[in-house]
Amino acid sequence: MVHPVVKLVAQRIALGLLLLIAASVLIFVGTMVLPGDVAQSILGQSATPETLANLREELGLNVPPVTRYLNWAWGVLHGDLGTALTNGKDIAEAMGKRLGNTLFLAFWAAVIAVPLAITLGLISVRYRNRWPDKLISIVTLATISVPEFLLGYISVYFLSVKFRLFPSLATVFDGMTLGERLFAISMPVLVLVLAVLGHMMRMTRAAILNVLESAYIETAELKGLSPFAIIAKHALPNAIAPVVNVVMLNLAYLVVGVVVVEVVFVYPGMGQYLVDHVAKRDVPVVQACGLVFAAIYIGLNILADVISILANPRLRHPK
Amino acid sequence: MTRIPLSALIGLTFTGAYFFCAIFAAWIAPYGMAEAIGDSWEPWSQAHWLGTDSIGRDLLSRMIWGGQTTIFVAAAATVLSFSLGTILGFTAAVRGGWVDQLLSRGVDLMMSIPSLISALVVLSVLPTTLPVLILVMGILDSTRVFRLSRAVAVDITVMDYVEAARLRGEKQGWIILREILPNALSPLVAEMGLRFIFAVLFISTLSFLGLGVQPPMADWGGIVKENKEGIVYGIPAALIPAFAIATLAISVNLVADWILNRTASLKGGRSA
Numbered sequence: 001m002v003h004p005v006v007k008l009v010a011q012r013i014a015l016g017l018l019l020l021i022a023a024s025v026l027i028f029v030g031t032m033v034l035p036g037d038v039a040q041s042i043l044g045q046s047a048t049p050e051t052l053a054n055l056r057e058e059l060g061l062n063v064p065p066v067t068r069y070l071n072w073a074w075g076v077l078h079g080d081l082g083t084a085l086t087n088g089k090d091i092a093e094a095m096g097k098r099l100g101n102t103l104f105l106a107f108w109a110a111v112i113a114v115p116l117a118i119t120l121g122l123i124s125v126r127y128r129n130r131w132p133d134k135l136i137s138i139v140t141l142a143t144i145s146v147p148e149f150l151l152g153y154i155s156v157y158f159l160s161v162k163f164r165l166f167p168s169l170a171t172v173f174d175g176m177t178l179g180e181r182l183f184a185i186s187m188p189v190l191v192l193v194l195a196v197l198g199h200m201m202r203m204t205r206a207a208i209l210n211v212l213e214s215a216y217i218e219t220a221e222l223k224g225l226s227p228f229a230i231i232a233k234h235a236l237p238n239a240i241a242p243v244v245n246v247v248m249l250n251l252a253y254l255v256v257g258v259v260v261v262e263v264v265f266v267y268p269g270m271g272q273y274l275v276d277h278v279a280k281r282d283v284p285v286v287q288a289c290g291l292v293f294a295a296i297y298i299g300l301n302i303l304a305d306v307i308s309i310l311a312n313p314r315l316r317h318p319k
Numbered sequence: 320m321t322r323i324p325l326s327a328l329i330g331l332t333f334t335g336a337y338f339f340c341a342i343f344a345a346w347i348a349p350y351g352m353a354e355a356i357g358d359s360w361e362p363w364s365q366a367h368w369l370g371t372d373s374i375g376r377d378l379l380s381r382m383i384w385g386g387q388t389t390i391f392v393a394a395a396a397t398v399l400s401f402s403l404g405t406i407l408g409f410t411a412a413v414r415g416g417w418v419d420q421l422l423s424r425g426v427d428l429m430m431s432i433p434s435l436i437s438a439l440v441v442l443s444v445l446p447t448t449l450p451v452l453i454l455v456m457g458i459l460d461s462t463r464v465f466r467l468s469r470a471v472a473v474d475i476t477v478m479d480y481v482e483a484a485r486l487r488g489e490k491q492g493w494i495i496l497r498e499i500l501p502n503a504l505s506p507l508v509a510e511m512g513l514r515f516i517f518a519v520l521f522i523s524t525l526s527f528l529g530l531g532v533q534p535p536m537a538d539w540g541g542i543v544k545e546n547k548e549g550i551v552y553g554i555p556a557a558l559i560p561a562f563a564i565a566t567l568a569i570s571v572n573l574v575a576d577w578i579l580n581r582t583a584s585l586k587g588g589r590s591a
Contacts, residue, residue: 019431026428030440145568147520149527150543150561157550157558256433260524274436275528278443286443294432301431 008309016302020295024076027290028069031283055085072287081288084277091288095273099292102262102269105185106254109192113254114247117197121204121243125212140198148195148257152264155191169266188265195257200250207242211235241308248304252297259293323577330573337386337567344387350380378542378556382563385537390567392453392532393518399457400518401511404464409495409503411465412472423469426462434459435524442530452531456518467510471503478502505578512575516568523564539564 063071075082081091120140124133143151160167167184211217212235220230259271266272274289323331340347411419429437438455445451475481481498489498519539525531526540534541539560546557 019428022428023431026432026437027440030437031444141569141572142565145516145565145572146561147524147527147540147564149524149540150558150564153543153547153550153557154561157555161551252433256435259435259439260528263528274439275530278439279529281443283443286440290432290436290440293436297433297436298431 005309009306012305012309013302016298020298023294023298024073024291025069027287027294028072030290031287032065076288076291082284084285085280085282091285095270095288095292098268098270098273101267102258102271104181105188105192105262105267105269106251106258108182108185109189109196109254110251112189113193113196113200113250116193117200117250118204118243118247120197120201121208124201124205125208128209136201140201143194144198144202148191148260149264151194152188152191152261155187155194156264159190160187185265185267188261188267191261191264192254192257195261196250196254199253200246203246203250204243207246208235208239210242211239214238241311244307244311245304248300248307252300252304255293255296255300326573327577330570330577333566333570334574337390337563337570340383341387341390344383347383350377378559381537381542382539382559385539385542385560386563388532388536388538389519389522389540392449392456392522392538393515395453396456396460396518396522397511397515399453400460400464400514401507403457404461405468405500405503405507406495407461408465408468409472409499410491411469412476413491413494413499419469422465426465429459429462430466434521438521438525439530442525447530447533449532452522452525456521460514460518460521464507464510464514468503468507471506472499475499475502509575509579512571512578516571519564519567523560 072082079092081095083089084091084094120136124136127133146154167187217230217234220234225234258269259274261267262269262271263275270289270292274286274293277285277289407422411422437459441455442451445455476499481494484494484498522531522538523540523543526538527544529544532538532541534545542560543557546554549556550558
């Protein structure tokens with residue numbers, strides 16, 4: 001007899017993998033939505049028939065789409081993401097280091113944003129409808145209402161140009177010590193933190209308030225327990241699952257925010273790689289980047305579900 | 320019921336002002352959209368209230384014309400995503416069965432890829448013209464509208480009056496339009512405000528990345544892109560759209576909050 005939790009987790013992971021396969025199909029189809037021909041749209045109207053034919057050959061457009069998808073997927077499974085159209089280089093190789101850079105950036109943003117958001121959420125629940133709650137609410141509403149790239153330029157304007165505290169460009173290269181590297185990415189990390197903090201804090205606040213409004217909390221209050229005991233023993237265990245969910249959802253969001261922030265700070269990561277090659281209409285690179293981003297996003301969502309399954313005491317003790 | 324709270328009033332005023340400027344841009348803007356009239360990055364003055372931009376165009380005029388583009392694209396995308404999302408969402412809720420499964424799983428799949436990434440993938444092969452941008456944004460965003468409208472409609476379809484309409488032999492179109500839509504309207508209208516803001520942020524981001532509205536057409540994201548080099552010299556021209564986007568977003572949020580609260584209290588509903 002398999003424990004139901006194991007079964008649930010296995011089901012969730014299997015579903016996630018299925019979703020990933022479907023997403024790869026979607027990404028592949030997404031680059032073929034054009035009614036005409038991809039080669040034509042890459043080269044523009046002025047292309048000669050010969051160059052068109054060459055590009056079609058190179059893209060494998062003469063092969064039926066299903067075969068093309070299977071070839072591509074087979075390659076991806078073996079770590080071969082194909083070669084870039086623009087410079088003929090191997091995509092997997094070009095992407096490797098950039099992916100590392102992006103994850104480095106996202107990691108440090110998460111390390112700062114997650115504890116900060118949860119603390120702020122707790123503070124605003126503790127002082128609900130009083131001035132700390134209102135202040136936090138107004139500030140986070142402001143950060144949510146401005147797109148990431150503008151948050152970036154606002155902080156560059158004030159922190160880099162006016163006060164000269166941090167570098168305005170996040171230049172990283174080999175041979176930097178960890179300290180230098182962290183200083184170089186201080187501004188993008190700050191912007192990413194600001195970008196996700198608002199959502200994360202608001203959702204944490206809502207999740208905890210939701211728990212605090214349930215009947216057993218009222219019972220605990222009526223029993224005369226201290227506020228601390230109520231929060232630690234009654235509210236917290238039940239709030240873990242929703243809060244973890246909030247955190248994971250926002251980490252997934254962080255992965256997307258990275259795309260824009262990297263462009264602002266000219267940081268050599270995945271996001272910049274993707275945006276550059278969209279502009280150059282380099283379809284294989286775009287497909288590969290899209291797949292990697294989708295995989296990270298889906299992975300984090302699976303992780304969120306698995307953690308909330310594990311954190312749910314009702315599932316842990318089957319009858 | 321006629322009393323409008325102060326926050327909503329502020330929101331309505333600002334939202335109205337932005338839409339007014341957008342609609343009547345041609346009369347309000349002191350200069351043409353792409354008219355170069357001075358040196359680059361002139362400071363704020365009587366003649367040019369917000370100074371000039373990187374190639375000497377009047378920034379106030381650019382902001383007003385840009386607002387027109389941004390608000391038009393965002394509004395069109397919102398209308399598209401709402402029409403598509405609510406029709407499909409209501410259909411899924413009313414029909415149930417395999418139709419519901421098919422649509423819901425399809426939407427799950429689309430939402431499994433972040434919308435910015437999907438948009439970038441599609442825009443790598445499509446030309447970046449306004450209709451294409453509106454179409455891409457509208458379709459990607461309709462997934463969220465679908466989820467909301469389906470959830471709301473599922474609650475309503477089990478009501479007695481819908482059952483009564485079914486037993487009367489009303490057609491599906493009648494049930495969706497006359498029974499479900501009026502009762503689902505308030506959460507949808509509030510959501511519309513949020514989706515509109517999301518669309519404004521989205522088109523600004525795309526334009527900033529150079530993949531949205533193309534120059535010489537003005538739009539708020541593009542203005543940032545054109546003037547970003549000025550920032551390192553301490554010229555704040557690129558920050559002006561930030562102010563516009565933030566105030567528009569906050570005021571629409573205030574209006575949406577008010578609509579949601581008002582209708583919740585009308586129903587004697589959950590929010591006390």
